[in-house]
Amino acid sequence: MKGLRVILFPVPLQGHINPLIQLADILYYWGFLISIVQTDFNSINPSTYPHSDFHSIPLSLSETDSVTGDVIAFVLKLNSCCTIPFRECFSSILSDPSKSRVACLITDAVLYFTQAVADEFNIRRLALRTSSICSFLAFAALPLLREKCYIPLQESQLEEPIPELAPCKIKDIHMIKTGNPDDIFRFITSMVRGTKASSGVIWNTFEDLERTKLAEFSQEFQVPVFPIVPFHKYCPAFSSSLLEPDESSLSWLDKQATNSVICVSFGSLAVINEKEFREIGWGLVNSKQPFLWVVHPGLVPGAQRLDPLLEGFLQMAGERGRVVKWAPQQAVLAHRATGGFWTHGGWNSTLESICEGLAMICQPVFGDQRVNTRYVSDVWRVGIHLENRIERGEIERAIRRLMAGEEGEEMRGRIWSLKEKGEACLRPGGVSYKSLERLASYISEVLSN
Structure with missing residues (x-):
C-alpha cells in the first residue's frame, strides 16, 4: 500500500465531517497518502491536518440555502452544485504528475453523484455511511413504507408498530421535514442506487452492536462491508469542529x-x-x-x-x-x-x-x-x-x-x-481490527488494480 493515495470527500455538515476526517487519519496511519476535497462552505482548517493534501471546490449556496433547516433540499443541492467542480478537481488530482497513484475514492454515501464521476475516470469508489445500519435500512425502506400506506403519517397511528422494521413504531419513520415531500424519495432512490453501485461500504459501527442488521444489509446490497467502529478511538484526536470548543x-x-x-x-x-x-x-x-x-x-x-x-x-x-x-x-x-x-x-x-x-x-x-x-x-x-x-x-x-x-x-x-x-473489537485480533485489515488490503490489492 506504500505510496498509494486515497481521495476523500465529506458532506460539509459537522456530523458528517467528523467521521470522514477520523477515517482519513486511520488510513494515513495504515500507510496511505491522503487527499481531502472539501467545499468552501463549512470548510475545515487544513493546518490542523498537516499529513493530508487539501483541495477546495466552490459551493454556490445563498445565505438562505445554508440556514433554511431543510436538510433534504440542502443535500439535493449539494449533489447538483458539486458535480462539475468536483469532477474538475478530481481530474486535476488524477493528472497531477507530482501526486502518487490514486487507489480509490471514498465519499459520504449522501454524495451519490460521486459514483458517476468515479466511473467516468475508472476509479473505484467506497461509500462511507456515517449513520447506524439500523437507521440506514429504515431510511432505505421509505419507498416500501409508502407503498404499504404507512406514509403519509397519520396522527392516530403513530404508536403502532411497523412489523417490517421492528422494533420501530410509525412515529419513528424518517420523515425529514422538507419543502417538497417527493424530494425525500428522490434522494433515497439516488443514495441507495449509488450505494449498491459502489465497491463497498465503510460503517462507523461494530458487529456486536448491529450484527443482525449488518447481515441484513449485506444480503440486500451485495457489496463488501467494513464495520470498523469506533473511528475516534483508533488514532490521536484532532479537532474537526466547526465551532470553537469551550475548554x-x-x-x-x-x-x-x-x-x-x-x-x-x-x-x-x-x-x-x-x-x-x-x-x-x-x-x-x-x-x-x-x-x-x-x-x-x-x-x-x-x-x-x-x-x-x-x-x-x-x-x-x-x-x-x-x-x-x-x-x-x-x-x-x-x-x-x-x-x-x-x-x-x-x-x-x-x-x-x-x-x-x-x-x-x-x-x-x-x-x-x-x-x-x-x-x-x-x-x-x-x-x-x-x-x-x-x-x-x-x-x-x-x-x-x-x-x-x-x-x-x-x-x-x-x-x-x-x-x-x-x-475488545479494536484490539489486534478483534472484529473491527480485522475489518480494518481487510479494508486496507482491499484498497491496496483489489481497488488499486
Whole structure:
C-alpha cells in the first residue's frame, strides 16, 4: 500500500465531517497518502491536518440555502452544485504528475453523484455511511413504507408498530421535514442506487452492536462491508469542529464529584423553540443534579432573550450548572465526573456515549435520530427515550431515573458491557481490527488494480 493515495470527500455538515476526517487519519496511519476535497462552505482548517493534501471546490449556496433547516433540499443541492467542480478537481488530482497513484475514492454515501464521476475516470469508489445500519435500512425502506400506506403519517397511528422494521413504531419513520415531500424519495432512490453501485461500504459501527442488521444489509446490497467502529478511538484526536470548543467546561468538570454530572447536547443542527428551552432549563435546575449544557448558536432560532433566561437558570443552579456554546464532547464524555448524557440521538454522539459507558436520555429531533433512539431504549436498553412533550416535570423525573435510580444503574451495567465489547473489537485480533485489515488490503490489492 506504500505510496498509494486515497481521495476523500465529506458532506460539509459537522456530523458528517467528523467521521470522514477520523477515517482519513486511520488510513494515513495504515500507510496511505491522503487527499481531502472539501467545499468552501463549512470548510475545515487544513493546518490542523498537516499529513493530508487539501483541495477546495466552490459551493454556490445563498445565505438562505445554508440556514433554511431543510436538510433534504440542502443535500439535493449539494449533489447538483458539486458535480462539475468536483469532477474538475478530481481530474486535476488524477493528472497531477507530482501526486502518487490514486487507489480509490471514498465519499459520504449522501454524495451519490460521486459514483458517476468515479466511473467516468475508472476509479473505484467506497461509500462511507456515517449513520447506524439500523437507521440506514429504515431510511432505505421509505419507498416500501409508502407503498404499504404507512406514509403519509397519520396522527392516530403513530404508536403502532411497523412489523417490517421492528422494533420501530410509525412515529419513528424518517420523515425529514422538507419543502417538497417527493424530494425525500428522490434522494433515497439516488443514495441507495449509488450505494449498491459502489465497491463497498465503510460503517462507523461494530458487529456486536448491529450484527443482525449488518447481515441484513449485506444480503440486500451485495457489496463488501467494513464495520470498523469506533473511528475516534483508533488514532490521536484532532479537532474537526466547526465551532470553537469551550475548554473551560473541562476545568469546571474537574471540580465536580465522580459520575455526578449530566452532559446535555443536541448536536449542531438541532433547533428547539423558546418554550421548550425554558422547560429544559427548569427541568435541569429542578433535578438538583449537576449539569453541563451546550447551547449552540441557533439552538433557538430567532430568540431574543436567551441570555437573561440562562442567567436565571444558572443563578438558581449555582455551582451545579454550567452553560457553554460548544464543548469538546469526546473529552467531556470521557471525564470521570460525567455520569450521563442527554443527547439528540445522533449516531456520532450515541457511539461516543457507548464507548465511554454512559447511559443516555435521548430526545430525537429528526432524521436517523428517532431510529437510533428506539434501539438505544428498546433493543440495547441503555437509555431513556423522551417520547412525550418536553415538560420540566418529565425531564426532572428522567434525569433522576438515569442518574440516581435503580433503572439507571441497570442501564449503566448494560452499556458498560457494550463499552467493553467495543474496546475488545479494536484490539489486534478483534472484529473491527480485522475489518480494518481487510479494508486496507482491499484498497491496496483489489481497488488499486
